[in-house]
Structures are given as structure tokens and as C-alpha cells.
């Protein structure tokens with residue numbers, strides 16, 4: 370099915386913007402994702418103060434509607450903020466301690482487990498019985514007793530590496546967890562001391578040919594520094610490449626793109642705000658006077674070749690896929706015209722704009738064979754769909770790819786009926802879409818693709834994600850769809866008896882990469 374008539378109103382824009390917020394660090398108990406169904410100021414208040422959940426759970430042999438496919442073997446991991454203590458007034462829901470959950474599929478059955486990341490920050494606060502790190506990425510307000518401890522919430526994304534699960538927050542090194550028990554085994558995982566940066570992105574990429582992790586850290590030499598460190602880690606854990614570049618200004622570099630030939634960084638005007646921090650505020654504010662920069666460097670080089678190509682004021686925080694063709698580089702990502710986060714301060718004091726804050730999928734491109742470029746290209750690919758959490762078949766992170774996925778308000782649904790949350794599959798070859806609508810009064814977390822088997826063709830497998838049912842007190846279903854037939858509805862729905870912990874991002878690990886006996 371192709372896209373229907375555009376029926377978006379203010380509610381849909383609000384929905385997309387708050388979902389964008391979820392993607393970059395929000396949504397402790399999925400309240401930010403729940404909030405859009407209500408719309409308006411109340412939604413923004415709830416998104417900014419999601420409340421406490423804090424339930425670590427084990428549900429063995431979960432109830433399933435339909436049938437878990439026999440070839441679905443592995444684990445779907447999710448992570449999000451779940452504040453130990455209420456957020457301090459003025460803080461934002463990007464903060465809150467990381468809580469990891471896992472759906473483990475095996476032999477047509479599924480178990481659910483969730484555990485907090487018990488790193489420096491969590492354990493110090495648990496011991497004290499109170500908040501010790503009260504403001505998002507602003508250490509000035511920290512309790513004096515925590516000086517020297519990592520401030521990491523480990524609440525943003527999660528990947529597997531060397532038989533470990535790495536919980537990621539972009540201001541710190543990862544925390545490492547056991548893949549099966551979810552117990553924290555390393556508070557600060559620095560790859561045996563090799564990590565060249567003080568920080569590690571929440572969005573590393575897996576090289577499609579070698580399986581190496583390509584990652585970066587920004588503010589890599591300390592708070593507010595304009596240093597970016599980019600590096601490549603083998604599956605065995607050896608750092609085999611490192612380059613350093615300077616940012617055009619210090620801003621949020623939440624995601625990046627990697628092709629077989631290039632690294633692409635994208636500077637957006639969510640800028641470091643020292644003045645605001647000195648006044649006790651958060652790390653960022655939206656500076657509408659700043660341009661964007663599309664920053665490209667060769668992989669394997671020393672970083673001196675970096676080119677920062679200037680573009681209009683925009684926001685983009687998540688990449689769907691990227692590839693290069695000779696000297697041409699293409700990055701598919703979500704993009705909004707202004708600040709996508711309702712709770713992120715506007716430096717000029719303007720009101721947040723829900724229409725210009727809504728994100729759509731665009732293709733950015735640049736031709737690097739030209740010595741001088743006047744800018745980079747922005748092509749809007751699917752204007753009917755709003756959403757900030759695009760995904761792909763992750764085996765294609767660094768290669769040309771055909772299929773993308775996104776949680777979006779369903780443009781064919783009536784927004785007045787609160788039944789518009791959907792997952793969309795994009796076929797970039799035909800530019801056609803297919804849609805799964807999750808039903809009334811439901812919100813959907815970010816989706817994740819699981820290949821049917823290791824050597825399955827691109828896009829052949831399952832798309833899964835957590836649906837929060839607001840008519841049932843926020844109880845969670847995990848919907849599992851045939852990724853090639855979203856419109857047919859779930860092949861299986863895992864019916865949790867409880868709410869699931871909130872999610873920013875998720876990651877599927879095939880059974881062959883899990884410890885034996887798991």
C-alpha cells in the first residue's frame with residue numbers, strides 16, 4: 370500500500386516530536402511515547418516528568434497470542450531511562466538511570482527480564498538513598514561525595530560486543546552487562562584501556578563486511594571540548610583505527626553515518642550552553658542562529674581531510690542508513706526544521722514550535738569530487754510520514770541498502786480516534802511503503818529488525834517493537850511482524866502482564882552470538 374492522504378493536525382506533529390524526544394534520550398516509563406495520544410501542554414508536562422516505575426522483572430514463558438516463529442532465535446534488548454528518584458525540577462527526561470530489558474526467544478517460546486544498569490551512578494545513589502546527580506550533563510550541581518565517579522546513566526542504546534552487552538550514554542564510556550542475567554559486570558568499559566575518548570556514542574555502527582564496530586566520542590577531551598575522536602574496534606576488542614577532528618561548534622552529535630569509505634558527522638544547533646549550566650541548567654539549548662555542518666572524512670585516515678560542508682539550520686539526530694558511490698556519499702536520516710524537543714530550551718526565548726519540530730525522512734548527499742561545494746543536498750523522501758527513530762536491517766549499516774523502518778503516525782488513520790501509531794516499511798527502490806497500525810489508544814516504541822537467519826536476504830525477517838496499551842494501564846505487548854508483510858499484522862504478540870520499562874533504543878542479538886546455554 371502506498372501512502373494515503375495527509376491528514377495531519379497539531380496532534381500528529383506533537384506525537385512525532387515527542388517520539389523524537391524519546392529517541393534521543395527521553396521516556397523513562399514510556400510516558401513520553403504515551404503522552405502524544407493526549408496532545409498539548411499536558412503531554413509536554415508528562416514527557417518532561419515521566420514519573421517513577423523501577424520494577425525489575427522476570428516473566429518466564431510469556432503468554433503469546435499467535436505463534437513465535439520457530440526460526441526466531443535470539444534476544445531483543447531494550448534500554449531507557451527509569452529514574453531511581455524523581456527528576457529535579459528543571460531537569461529533562463533525557464536523564465534517569467538506565468534500565469535494560471530483554472525478550473529471549475528460543476524454541477518457539479519467549480522469556481522477559483529487566484534489570485537496572487548498576488554502574489557508578491546507580492550504586493552511589495542506591496547507597497545514599499537519594500539523588501546525587503541532579504541535572505542533565507551538568508556536574509556543577511552534583512553531590513560533593515560523587516566527585517570522580519562516572520555520571521553515566523547508560524540509558525540510551527545497547528549493543529553486544531565480545532560476549533557482553535554494552536549500555537551506552539554519549540557522555541561516558543559504556544557499562545558492560547552479562548548478556549543473559551543482565552547483571553552489570555563493568556561500570557566503565559574502556560576496551561581494556563584502549564578507548565581514546567572520554568566519551569562513546571550511543572550510535573556505533575557495525576561494519577557490514579568485517580563486523581568491526583565503528584564509533585566516536587564528542588566532547589572527547591572533557592566537558593565542552595570541541596574534540597571528536599573516531600575509532601574502529603574489531604570483534605575481538607582491538608582498536609585498530611583512531612582519528613581526531615575538531616567540531617565547527619560544540620553541539621549534540623547524537624548519531625553519525627559510516628559507509629565503506631567515509632565517516633559522516635552532522636553538527637546541529639543544539640549547542641553547548643555554558644551560561645545556562647552556570648545558572649544550574651542543562652547542557653544544551655537550541656541556538657537558531659547556527660547553521661548545520663555535514664562533516665565528511667575518509668575512513669582509515671588521520672582526520673586531517675575532514676570537510677565541514679555548511680547547510681541550513683536544521684536538526685537531525687538519527688540515521689536510517691548510509692552508503693557511498695565513488696566520491697558521492699548519501700545519508701538517510703530524520704530531519705526537522707527546528708528544535709525537535711519540547712523541553713529543550715530555546716536560546717532566544719522563543720516558544721517551541723511543534724510543526725517545525727516534527728521530523729521526516731530525508732536523504733542528504735554530497736559530491737566530494739568537487740573541491741569546492743556550496744552546500745549539501747537535502748531530498749525529502751517520504752513527506753507523509755513523521756518520526757525520529759528510523760531503523761534498517763543492521764547487517765547493512767555501512768552498505769547500500771533498500772529497506773528502512775520507522776515508527777510514525779499512520780497518515781491514513783483519523784487522528785481524532787487516537788489510533789494512529791504505526792510501523793512503516795520503506796522500499797527505497799520503489800519508494801513504496803507498507804504500514805502496520807497498532808490499534809486504538811496505543812503508542813509504539815522504536816522498532817527493531819531481526820533477520821530470519823544469518824544469511825537471509827536484506828529485510829527477510831521480523832520487525833518487532835513494544836506497544837503500550839493505554840486502555841489497559843500501560844500494559845505492554847511486544848508485536849512481532851513479518852518485515853516483508855507489515856500490513857498483515859503480527860505473526861505473534863507477546864502479552865506482558867505488566868508495563869515494560871521505557872525504551873529509547875533496542876538491539877537484536879542472534880542466538881548464535883549469545884553464550885551457550887542461554
Ligand SMILES: [Fe+2]
Pocket residue numbers: 392393394525571572623686687874
Ligand atoms: Fe538515539
